[in-house]
Amino acid sequence: MSLLSKLLYLRVKVEYSPKKLKTLGVDQDLPFVYVLSSESTISRSILWEEINRGNLPKPFKLDAEFGLNKSILASKKLVGYWNRQTDYKEFEKQLTDVITQIKQDGAKQLQLIPISVFLGRAPDRDHGIFKVIFSEKWGITGRFRKFISVLVHGKHTLLRLSQPIVINQELDDSKEAPERMAHKLSRVLRLHNNRVKTSVVGRDLSHRRTIAKNIIKRPVVQQEIANYADRRKMPLEKAQKEAQKIIREIAADYSYSAIKFMSGIFRWFWTKVYDGVKLNFFDDLRHLTTEKEIIYTPCHRSHIDYLILSYSLYERGIVPPHIAAGINLNLPVVGRILRGSGAFFLRRSFNSVLYSTIFSEYLSSLIAHGVSIEYFIEGTRSRTGRLLHPKAGMLAMTVRSYLNERSKPLVFVPSSLNYEKLMEGASYKNELGGKGKQKESIGGLFKTIKLLKENYGRLTVNFSEPIELDKVLDKHQPNWRDIKLDVKEKPQWFKNVVSDTGNQILTHINEASHVNPINLLAVTLLSTPNRAASEDNLRAQIRLYKDIITQLPYSERTTVTGLSEDEIIAKGIFLGFIQRVEHPLGDVIQVKDEMGVLMTYYRNNVLHLFAASSFIAMFFVNNLKHPRREVLRMMAIVYPFIKNELFLRWTTEEFVEYGRQTLATLKSLDLLVSTGRNLERHKGGSLQAAQLRVLANALMQTYERFFIVIALLKKRGSGNLTSNELESLCHQVASQLSLLYEFNSPDFFDKNLFRQFISVLKDEQIIRVDLAGKIIHSDNLEPMYQGAKTILSRRIRHSILYLL
Structure with missing residues (x-):
């Protein structure tokens, strides 16, 4: 000794x-x-x-x-x-x-x-x-x-x-x-x-030891352990060990040293691979941290999402949140580091009642202790660049936990994470091209080290307006303060609260969008023939999009890059998305062949910002003039469907009013002119007509997809198709059209988008399902069919009808 x-x-x-x-x-x-x-x-x-x-x-x-x-x-x-x-x-x-x-x-x-x-x-x-x-x-x-x-x-x-x-x-x-x-x-x-x-x-911030240790002792967990033992015909002691194994699998192991260690790595990481991390509207968030229980709900576009909020909050003196991470990330060494940084792990499926009960009680315990939490309500990373429809699981457990064990008022803080270049770009491109998702592994992690040699541009985080859960509960169940719910109890008002909250979160994320140089290049060049444009025309179109965003702000928290048109083009070339083709009559800017599919991802990030302007432009692609009143009437008809797909912020009346403002702006930008009660575009061959066509093409595929569904229903007639059959047929038609006409957008034939559109048709009572499961359509289908004919080109309509 x-x-x-x-x-x-x-x-x-x-x-x-x-x-x-x-x-x-x-x-x-x-x-x-x-x-x-x-x-x-x-x-x-x-x-x-x-x-x-x-x-x-x-x-x-x-x-x-x-x-x-x-x-x-x-x-x-x-x-x-x-x-x-x-x-x-x-x-x-x-x-x-x-x-x-x-x-x-x-x-x-x-x-x-x-x-x-x-x-x-x-x-x-x-x-x-x-x-x-x-x-x-x-x-x-x-x-x-x-x-x-x-x-x-x-x-x-x-x-x-x-x-x-x-x-x-x-x-x-x-x-x-x-x-x-x-x-x-x-x-x-x-x-x-x-x-x-x-x-x-x-303080001991490791809830794996202080909070999780007590989860097993909770009466609801003890009761479920006993039920589990009875169902499996096993000794109670063995069931207890199974429960302890589950909580160890789930719980975070938060520590000061891990957070500090990771912050040092991230500081080096951001400096090496990004041109900086910009946080907008952060000061509006700071005061909430001491007054409210915060649930951070960012969009989910990259594995970097897990890290950026924690790092940014820590650097600004705010305690990083506990993060709900998929069990696929619980890799050797990596999982332990993530646990120390506040990650708690959840399985993809909650098939086990014992697992579901323990996880729910763990989440309740975090909320009761005032621990800030971060999770992604989309469930998984978006591979198309669109927001995915919310998964109800974590939201439902959060609402139930708040009802049963609230300490401070709870707010959701949505945020939009915007990347000029994704580290997962290559894998997303492969998945969009039809290849399967690669499983996370240590080997895959080491392979990504070579990615650190590249530059990924700027990373921007926009915080949205917080959503107060008390207000949503008051709206659906005024006496909610006197109610407690057990794990299996799901009254209709509770389901409505979860659904409403999920949609509000995604809508607020879109309100906080940032438009970066690659978004502008993508929304422009993917709407042009051969994904190319002369440099002068490209500058003019980018300037138009920036004017629309600034003169018709989508929300107060929507931001756009401050780079000039020339700087935007230079950034796209530097990051490897586009190339310059020299020509005696003027240089041409073209999307690189290998980047065509991936560019649809960046276009889809910002499509919702042009929902009104692009729709209006469609009326004038195939028609020289059109009545103003008819344009606004069709906007009211189509709005519920694009609202659901793009998570738009307006009511129908607000969207129509925004349409009036858009018409005025398009006139001020000299894209449209008034002729009495009609609006008229410039004649073909003019720069203004070309700009209007490119603007229309931004969302054209969305309405082409809608027309496929409506045309199939009309041709097959009532009572002949089930919802699944209709969805499958739509997918087949769209995928063949994509091959024939080079749409270059895998989300064009995405089954989920067809499924959501069919669901809204039911909600709007355009169609219904009879007792045999067959679709019966109402007389309201015909006006939608005629409206679609107005805005779609004859070539596209005939091509779709031919394939039906």
């Missing part, structure tokens, strides 16, 4: 707290022992060396008097080599022997002096990454980590001593058995040690 002490003291330098030990009130004439907060060979060696150097009084030998064979005890020890667990039995047995001796001989007394040894303190912002990794932390510390901590932090070792606990004659007044008293005293020391550690290291 002395040899180890001497080796340790090549690095160790001890500080004391308090510095004057006399203030502790230790009576050195009475027997005393030191009680370490945790058994550790290193801590015991440091303590003995300090005693031998005379810096601490030497404890008594108590083997004869109390039967103790040690002068330094430990209130807990770790057992096991790999899967180490905490054990208190040895210490409680030692206390039991002491208490028994004192009860037998009232003259005896023993002082217990609590002492804790800390190798370093809680990390601060100025610590280096390596020091942060091996700072003191909560939870079980491995032997190797302890050894490295000595090397890194040995010169800042702290010995924290506390006032002695005296075991004496007064114990005779208690009728409790020595074993029971020893157990109580052990718990008192544990509580004391936790408070001491909090003052040195900081």
Whole structure:
């Protein structure tokens, strides 16, 4: 032991707290022992060396008097080599022997002096990454980590001593058995040690130990464990172990050191691969963090989404949220790092009632403790660039948890994450081209290291207006404050709250869109023949889109790049999306062949911003003039369908009013002119006519897809198709059209989009389903069919009808 002490003291330098030990009130004439907060060979060696150097009084030998064979005890020890667990039995047995001796001989007394040894303190912002990794932390510390901590932090070792606990004659007044008293005293020391550690290291933020530990004890979980044991015909103890395994799989292991370590990596990462991270409307969020329970709900476009919010909040002095991550990310090493940064893991499917109950209770516990949370209501990353329809699971559990265990008012904070270039671009392109999704793995992670050699442009995060859950609940169930729901209870008003909240979140995300250079290039060049345009025409079209966004703001939180048209083109070339083809009559800017499919992703990010202007432009592609009143009437008819697909923010009346404003803006930009009650475009061959056609093409495929559904219903007639048959036929027709006419947009034949459109047709009572499951359409189908004929070219209409 002395040899180890001497080796340790090549690095160790001890500080004391308090510095004057006399203030502790230790009576050195009475027997005393030191009680370490945790058994550790290193801590015991440091303590003995300090005693031998005379810096601490030497404890008594108590083997004869109390039967103790040690002068330094430990209130807990770790057992096991790999899967180490905490054990208190040895210490409680030692206390039991002491208490028994004192009860037998009232003259005896023993002082217990609590002492804790800390190798370093809680990390601060100025610590280096390596020091942060091996700072003191909560939870079980491995032997190797302890050894490295000595090397890194040995010169800042702290010995924290506390006032002695005296075991004496007064114990005779208690009728409790020595074993029971020893157990109580052990718990008192544990509580004391936790408070001491909090003052040195900081709060224990690891809910895997503090919150998750208590999840299993909850009555609803205990009841489900018993039910699980009955269903599986297994012993209750085995079911308990299954439950403990589940909570360990789920729970985060939040720690200061992990957060600091990851922030150092991210700071390097953003600098290396991005041109910066821009946060807009952040100051509006700051005041919420102290007043509200916050659920961050960003859009989900990249694995980087998991990291950017946590990093950005930490850098601005706000505690990063706990993040709901897919179990596919719980990889060796990576999973542990993510847990330390606040990730808790969920399975793709909640088929097990036991799993669902434990996960729901864990989420409730986080909310009850005021822990901010982040999750993606789309469920998975969007591969098309469109927002995906919300998954109800996490939202439903959040609403139920808030009803049952609210502490502060809860708000959802949607945000839009905008990338000029996605790190997953290559894999998305493959998936859009029909290849299967690659499973996450360590090998795949190492393969992505080569991506760090590229530049990914600028990353912009726009925070939207928060959504107050209280207001949504008041709208659907005014007496919700008097209601509690169990895990299986789902009244209709509850479903309405979940659905309404999900749609509001996605709508708010779109309100907070940022339009970057690649979005503008994509929405322009994908609407031109051969995905190419002369440089002058491209500049003019980009300028038009920027004018529409600024003169017809979609919302107060919609932003657009401040780069000039020339800078936008240069950025697209630099990031590898487009190329310049030199020509004597003027250079041509063209989308690279291998980037055509991927560019649809960036176009789809911002399509909703042109929902009105593009629709209006469609009326004038095949018609020189059109009545203003008819344009606005058709906008009212079609709005429910595009609202559902693009998560638009208006009511029908507001959309029609926005349409009036759009008509006025298009006239001010000289794209349309008034001729009495009609509106008229410039003649073909003019720049204005060309610009109007490109604007129309931005959303043309959406309405072509709508026409496929309507035309199929009209041709097949009522009562002949089921919803599934109609969906499948639409997919087949659209995919063949894509091959014949090079739409170059995989989402054109996306089954989910057809399914959603068919669903809205039912909601709007255009169609209904009879008892046999067949679709019956109403007379309202005919006006929609005639309206579609007005805006679609004869070539496209005939091509669709021919394939039917």
